[in-house]
Amino acid sequence: MNPLISAKGLSKSYGKFKALDAIDVEIAPGAIAGLIGPNGAGKTTAMKAMLGLCDFTGDLQVCGHDPREQRHLLMQDVCFIADVGILPKWMQARQAIEYLSGVHPRFDRNKAQQLLAKTSINPHSRIKTLSKGMVTQLHLALVMAIDVKLLILDEPTLGLDIMYRKEFYDRLLSDYCDQEKTVLISTHQVEEIEALLTHLLFIRKGRLILDSSMDAIPDTFHEVLVAPEATTHARLYNPLHERKLLGRIAFIYHNQDPEVLRSLGEVHTPAISDLFVAMMQGAQE
Amino acid sequence: MKKMILKSRYTLLGSIILLSFLIIMMEGIITGREAGRLDFDNPWISIDINEQ
Amino acid sequence: MNTQHHRRQMTSLIQREFWEHKFASFWVPIIILAISLLVWLRFNLGSASFLVDQLANLALLPAAEARAQATLLVAMPTLPFASSLLIVIPIYLLMCLYEDRKTGSYLFWYSMPVSNTKTVLSKLITAALLMPGISLLIYLALCLGIIFLCTLTLLLHGEPLTAIGILLASLSRWSVQLFLLMIYLAFWLLPLYGWLLLISAFARSVPVFWAIGLLLMLALAERVILSSSYFSTWLSSRGLPYSEIFNNYTNLFAAMPWYEMSYGLLLGSILLAGAIMMRRFPD
Numbered sequence: 001m002n003p004l005i006s007a008k009g010l011s012k013s014y015g016k017f018k019a020l021d022a023i024d025v026e027i028a029p030g031a032i033a034g035l036i037g038p039n040g041a042g043k044t045t046a047m048k049a050m051l052g053l054c055d056f057t058g059d060l061q062v063c064g065h066d067p068r069e070q071r072h073l074l075m076q077d078v079c080f081i082a083d084v085g086i087l088p089k090w091m092q093a094r095q096a097i098e099y100l101s102g103v104h105p106r107f108d109r110n111k112a113q114q115l116l117a118k119t120s121i122n123p124h125s126r127i128k129t130l131s132k133g134m135v136t137q138l139h140l141a142l143v144m145a146i147d148v149k150l151l152i153l154d155e156p157t158l159g160l161d162i163m164y165r166k167e168f169y170d171r172l173l174s175d176y177c178d179q180e181k182t183v184l185i186s187t188h189q190v191e192e193i194e195a196l197l198t199h200l201l202f203i204r205k206g207r208l209i210l211d212s213s214m215d216a217i218p219d220t221f222h223e224v225l226v227a228p229e230a231t232t233h234a235r236l237y238n239p240l241h242e243r244k245l246l247g248r249i250a251f252i253y254h255n256q257d258p259e260v261l262r263s264l265g266e267v268h269t270p271a272i273s274d275l276f277v278a279m280m281q282g283a284q285e
Numbered sequence: 286m287k288k289m290i291l292k293s294r295y296t297l298l299g300s301i302i303l304l305s306f307l308i309i310m311m312e313g314i315i316t317g318r319e320a321g322r323l324d325f326d327n328p329w330i331s332i333d334i335n336e337q
Numbered sequence: 338m339n340t341q342h343h344r345r346q347m348t349s350l351i352q353r354e355f356w357e358h359k360f361a362s363f364w365v366p367i368i369i370l371a372i373s374l375l376v377w378l379r380f381n382l383g384s385a386s387f388l389v390d391q392l393a394n395l396a397l398l399p400a401a402e403a404r405a406q407a408t409l410l411v412a413m414p415t416l417p418f419a420s421s422l423l424i425v426i427p428i429y430l431l432m433c434l435y436e437d438r439k440t441g442s443y444l445f446w447y448s449m450p451v452s453n454t455k456t457v458l459s460k461l462i463t464a465a466l467l468m469p470g471i472s473l474l475i476y477l478a479l480c481l482g483i484i485f486l487c488t489l490t491l492l493l494h495g496e497p498l499t500a501i502g503i504l505l506a507s508l509s510r511w512s513v514q515l516f517l518l519m520i521y522l523a524f525w526l527l528p529l530y531g532w533l534l535l536i537s538a539f540a541r542s543v544p545v546f547w548a549i550g551l552l553l554m555l556a557l558a559e560r561v562i563l564s565s566s567y568f569s570t571w572l573s574s575r576g577l578p579y580s581e582i583f584n585n586y587t588n589l590f591a592a593m594p595w596y597e598m599s600y601g602l603l604l605g606s607i608l609l610a611g612a613i614m615m616r617r618f619p620d
Contacts (some may be wrong), residue, residue, distance in 0.1 A: 075450035088442040102349025296619040301611035313567030
C-alpha cells in the first residue's frame with residue numbers, strides 16, 4: 001500500500017535555525033504513529049508542514065496531495081487538533097457545528113450533536129466562556145464527527161487534567177479509530193500514549209533519530225540490568241545510555257546480540273520513556 | 286518564475302506591487318495622464334436633487 | 338466538486354463573517370437607525386401641526402418640485418449610514434485576514450477544506466455586498482417607519498394622504514439608486530478592496546501602517562526617482578466615484594466610465610490574486 005504520509009528531505013529553517021533538517025519518513029495507512037521529542041525539537045513544525053500551514057523545502061506528499069498547493073483538498077481527508085485552544089473564541093458551539101456542516105463535506109452534523117449532547121457544554125455558550133477541558137471536548141466532538149483518513153494531533157492533552165486526558169484517548173481510540181484511520185500524535189509525555197502506538201518516531205533538533213515500528217523495538221533495543229562490578233565490561237558493548245537503578249546499572253543497547261547481553265545480566269525490553277531518554281541523551285554526546 | 290515569486294511573502298508582495306505599479310505607469314504614459322492633473326473638482330458625491 | 342457544494346461552502350463562509358462581525362455589520366447600522374429616528378422624532382413629532390403643514394405643502398407643489406423636495410427628505414438619513422460604512426468596511430477588510438492569523442485560531446481556519454480563493458472572496462463579498470446590503474435594508478426600514486408615522490399624523494388630522502404617495506415614490510426611486518450605487522461601488526472600489534486584503538494577508542503587525550505607508554512610499558519613490566506622478570494621479574482619481582453615475586442612474590450604462598471601470602477591475606483582480614496567494618504564508 002502507498003504510504004499516507006511520505007517525506008523526502010523535508011527541511012524548514014527559520015533564518016539560520018534549522019527547525020527540520022532533511023527528514024525522510026513514511027507512514028503507512030492504519031498506523032498510529034507517535035512523533036516524540038522534547039520541546040522545540042520540530043514536532044509542531046513537521047505537523048504544520050504536513051498540513052500545508054508552513055512553507056518548506058523537500059518533497060512531501062500527504063494523502064496523495066502536496067500540502068502547499070492543495071491544502072483545501074488535503075483538508076477533506078485530514079483533521080487536526082492542537083494543544084492550544086484553536087477554536088475561535090467568539091464562536092458558539094452551535095455555530096461551530098453549523099459552520100462545519102456547511103464547509104466540510106465529510107462532516108456528520110447529527111453525530112456531532114449527539115457527541116456534544118454527551119458533554120455538559122451548552123450549545124449556545126461562546127468558546128471563550130468554556131474551560132480548557134470543555135474546549136478540548138468540543139473540538140474532539142467536532143473532529144470525531146468528521147470521517148477522515150488521517151488525524152494529526154499536536155500535544156492534544158497538554159494542560160488538561162488527568163481525567164480529561166484519559167477520557168480523551170479512551171474516546172478517541174475506542175469510538176473513532178479503526179483499521180482505516182491513520183493517526184499521528186505528537187507529545188513529550190511518552191507514557192501516556194505508549195500503549196496505543198504502532199509506530200515510533202523520535203525527533204531531536206529537527207532530525208529524526210528513530211523511525212521504527214513498535215513490533216521491532218524488542219528485537220532492536222535491549223535493556224540490561226548489570227551489577228555494579230560488571231559495568232566496565234558492559235561498557236565495552238557500546239551502550240546507548242546507562243543509569244543507576246536500584247543498586248544496579250541499567251544499560252540500553254541498540255542492535256546487540258541478545259546472547260551476549262544475557263551474559264551481562266538480566267535482559268528485557270526498555271520502556272519507551274527510558275528509550276526516549278537514552279536516545280535523546282545519546283544523540284547529544 | 287513562479288517559485289521565485291512564491292519564495293516568501295516579501296517576494297510575493299514585491300511582485301504584486303511591481304506589476305500593479307508598472308501597469309499604472311504604462312497606462313499613464315500611453316493615455317498621457319500626467320502629473321499635476323490632480324483633479325479635486327469632485328471629491329465627494331454631489332447629490333443633484335433636481336433630477337431629470 | 339459540484340456547484341452545490343461550492344455554494345454551500347460560500348454561504349457558510351459569509352455566514353461566519355456575519356457572526357463574527359455582527360456588531361459592525363448589524364448593530365452599528367441599527368444604532369445609527371435608532372439615533373436617526375430619535376432625532377427625527379425630536380424635530381417633527383414635537384409639533385405635529387408643523388409636520389402636517391409641511392406634508393400638505395408638499396402635496397400643493399408642482400409635481401417636479403414636490404418630487405425633488407420628497408427626495409431630499411428621504412435622502413437625508415443616507416448620510417450617517419454611508420459615512421459609517423466608509424469607516425467600517427475598510428477597517429473590516431484590513432483586519433479580517435490579519436486577525437484570522439493572529440488570534441491563534443488560524444490553525445482552525447486553515448485546517449478547513451476551504452480554498453484560499455473562497456476565503457478571500459467570502460471576505461470581499463461580505464465587505465462589498467453584505468455590509469452595505471444590510472445597511473441599505475435597515476435604511477429602508479427607517480424610512481418606511483418615518484413614512485408610516487407621517488401617515489398616522491395625517492390620518493389623525495384628517496388630511497388627505499397625497500404627500501405620502503409622493504414620499505413613497507421618491508423612496509423607491511432613491512432606494513433603487515442606492516442599490517445601483519452599491520453594486521457600482523463594489524466594482525469601482527475593487528482596487529482599494531484588493532489592496533486592503535493583500536495587506537491584511539501580508540502584515541504580521543500594524544496592517545494600517547503597511548496599507549498607508551506603502552502607498553505613500555510608492556508615490557514618493559516615483560516622484561523622487563522617476564520625477565513623474567502617474568501613480569499618485571491615478572490614486573487620487575480613484576478616491577471616490579464619479580458623480581455622473583450617481584445623477585444619471587436612469588441611464589447607468591451611458592454614464593458608466595467603462596474604460597476606467599475595466600482598468601480598475603484589472604488592477605483589483607491582480608491585487609486580489611495577490612491576497613489569495615499571500616494566504617500560503619500563514620506564519
